[in-house]
Amino acid sequence: MMHMQQSHSSAYPERPYSRSHKRSQSSSAYETIEVPWKQVAYAFTWAAEEQFMKGNRRPLKTEEWVREQQHIYTSQETFRATSPPPRSTPYRTEEWDDIRNIYGMEADLWMRQEEQARRLTEEREKARARIQDEVRRIDAQLRHKRECEKRERDAGRRRAHAEQQEKERRDRAKLEKLIINAWTNYESRWKSLVSSTEPLEFKKIPWPLIIPPRNTNDITRDALVALIFSPLHSQDQSRKDRIRSALLRWHPDRFRRLIGRVPLKDREAVEEGVGIVARCLNELMEKEKRKAL
Known part of the structure; x- marks a missing residue:
């Protein structure tokens, strides 16, 4: 054992x-x-x-x-x-430092990007504000220009209206003066015509017109009415009285005593003109009589 x-x-x-x-x-x-x-x-x-x-x-x-x-x-x-091999403390410290550096760089990059985006936003806002200010300025200029043009147009229309009124007033005054002078000459020449013995040419006869006629075509009823019925003379006479006074002068039987003083070259035109005046006066008298009925 x-x-x-x-x-x-x-x-x-x-x-x-x-x-x-x-x-x-x-x-x-x-x-x-x-x-x-x-x-x-x-x-x-x-x-x-x-x-x-x-x-x-x-x-x-x-x-x-x-x-x-x-x-x-x-x-x-x-x-x-x-299991993976254990890491030594220096390696892990270095890794954490790398991670912190990476995250720090990413954070810095993100902050720079945010700052750049903020600056771009501010620049866009400033640019938009400048554009809006420019638009408002241009709009204000356009409104001011339109207002000035409107004021000028209104002032021009007022001036034109005033000028037109002034022209009408001057024309009316001129016409009134012309009518008064024509009526005065008409009456005075008829008074001198009876006592005178001078030849009566067509242009020297006191026709009842504002503007002396050049020929018989200028002797019309409207031309007679403009002078005979004018309110600038004979305010105490009615329209019938004015027509009656004119017929006493222009009736062919009454005017025949003056026809011998008319030269032969104007006699036919004078007789035709006297006939036109007499017919127009008779028509006006008939019209006044119908109005009185």
Whole structure:
């Protein structure tokens, strides 16, 4: 038995617990450590053989402990194999510095972009305000120009109206003066005509017209009415009285005593003119009589 124990002792020499530090071929940060339960396994194997030789089949508590150690270290080895290598503190500090620098640069870039966008917005607002001010200025100028043009047009219309009224007033005054002068000449020439013996040419006869006629075509009823019915003379006579006074002068039987003084070259025209005046006066008298009915 002692010999067997010695043989077992020599067959399973005790291996002291040791730890070796080796680098892996991939130069990883892990260290290869010879786990302690492997040394226990040698001891347990020797103890198990001794128990077997003695006939003791009951499991040993040492076996359970070894299995537990195997499970623990196997789990740790699996976790280390699947986990990334640990980073050293300087590396992690440098990484955090890089991250902070990156985020800082991104923040600076974002702030610059925001500042640029803000400046662009302000410039657009200023440009829009300048454009609006320019539009308002131009609109004000246009309104002022239109108002000035309107005032000028109104003033021009007022001046034109005033000038027209003044012209009409002057024309009316001139016409009134012309009518008064024509009536005065008409009456005075008829008075001198009776007492005179001078020849009566067509143009020297006092025709009852405002403007002396050049020929018989100028002797019309309207021309007679303009002078005979004018309100600028004979205000105390009615229209019938005026017609009656004119017929006493222009009736052909009464005018025949003057026809001998008319030259032969004008006699036909004078007789025709006297006939036209007499007919117009008779028509006016008939019209006045119809109005009186």
